[in-house]
Amino acid sequence: MDIRYFDDRTALYTAVSEHFQQAVANGATTFGLATGGTMEPLYENLRNSDVDFSTCTSFNLDEYAGIDKNSPHSYYTYMHEQLFNAKPFAASYVPVGDADDVDAEARKYEALLQANKRHIQLLGVGENGHIAFNEPGTSFDSETHVIELTPSTREANARFFSSLDEVPTHAVTMGIASILDADEIILIACGENKRQAMEALVDGNVTVEVPVSILNNHPNVVIYTDLKLPVAIK
Numbered sequence: 001m002d003i004r005y006f007d008d009r010t011a012l013y014t015a016v017s018e019h020f021q022q023a024v025a026n027g028a029t030t031f032g033l034a035t036g037g038t039m040e041p042l043y044e045n046l047r048n049s050d051v052d053f054s055t056c057t058s059f060n061l062d063e064y065a066g067i068d069k070n071s072p073h074s075y076y077t078y079m080h081e082q083l084f085n086a087k088p089f090a091a092s093y094v095p096v097g098d099a100d101d102v103d104a105e106a107r108k109y110e111a112l113l114q115a116n117k118r119h120i121q122l123l124g125v126g127e128n129g130h131i132a133f134n135e136p137g138t139s140f141d142s143e144t145h146v147i148e149l150t151p152s153t154r155e156a157n158a159r160f161f162s163s164l165d166e167v168p169t170h171a172v173t174m175g176i177a178s179i180l181d182a183d184e185i186i187l188i189a190c191g192e193n194k195r196q197a198m199e200a201l202v203d204g205n206v207t208v209e210v211p212v213s214i215l216n217n218h219p220n221v222v223i224y225t226d227l228k229l230p231v232a233i234k
Contacts, residue, residue: 001215003202003223009041009190016188016224017045023120023184029056032121032179033083034132035075036157038188039124043082053089057116059109061123061132061179063097065146065170073161095144095172102146106172110144113178121182125189128152129197129210133173136209142175176211180218187215189225202229 006012020031020042031053033039060075069076076094084092093112096105123131128150134142135150148170158164179185189198200210207213215221 001202001221001223003225003229005228006224006226009226012188012190012224012226013041013045016042016186017049019186019222020046020120021049021051024051024053024056028119030116030118030120031056031058031089032118032174032182033058033060033079034122034124035060035062035078035082036124037159038190039122040082042122042188046083047086051087053087056089058089058092059113059116059118059174060092060094062171062173063095064168065097065102065172066168068098069094069096073166095174097168097172102170102172106144106146109172110175110178113144113174113181118182119184121179121185123179123185123187125187125194125197125201125212126153127156127193127197129200129212131176131179131211131214133171134176134179134211136211138176138208138211140176140208140214143178144172144174146170146172176214180214184220184222185215185218187212187221187223189223189227191226194225195227198223198225198227198229 060079063075067074079094095109099105125131128136133147154167158167161167197212201212204216206216
């Protein structure tokens with residue numbers, strides 16, 4: 001695990017952006033992407049860069065269930081506003097959350113993932129250690145599935161909605177096994193509210209109660225953080 005510490009977030013996001021640009025220059029063509037406030041500075045940097053994703057394919061980690069993809073709160077909308085409108089990919093996939101049979105759509109999405117090896121998977125981490133929407137207790141063998149969101153996750157995401165009541169209760173998410181299938185994983189973790197999860201990760205104790213801890217079992221993980229962790233290096 002390569003942990004890269006930055007005391008300046010501007011420098012941190014510049015470094016992550018350069019990581020992506022170098023990956024494209026080196027021939028990476030398939031990317032797993034993430035959403036949320038943590039990713040917005042990265043996508044701003046990429047929008048303003050000369051990186052060309054026009055021959056690349058992207059797969060998003062998750063989408064809310066029961067929400068129209070054209071809703072201002074959907075991750076489909078988020079990705080187009082944050083990245084795709086300015087930097088289009090040859091093909092971009094976001095899980096379908098508004099289908100009549102969401103479980104069937106999850107299975108279709110997993111089949112797409114298995115047919116398209118990701119060179120890089122981008123991740124954030126929740127305060128409770130969740131990755132994508134894989135909440136504590138999710139099996140490490142899980143593939144793309146529908147999951148009920150915990151109250152803490154819904155509360156953390158309520159800032160993007162008018163009220164907590166508007167936050168969906170379920171989501172479609174890549175499973176943990178799906179995430180680990182990528183060649184390289186980039187994790188961005190900023191802010192003291194992520195410290196407990198990140199310290200659990202670097203502690204090395206792999207447990208389903210802290211989903212992010214499974215990254216200890218992946219051979220190629222790069223972490224960008226502004227938290228001084230026990231094994232962090234400049």
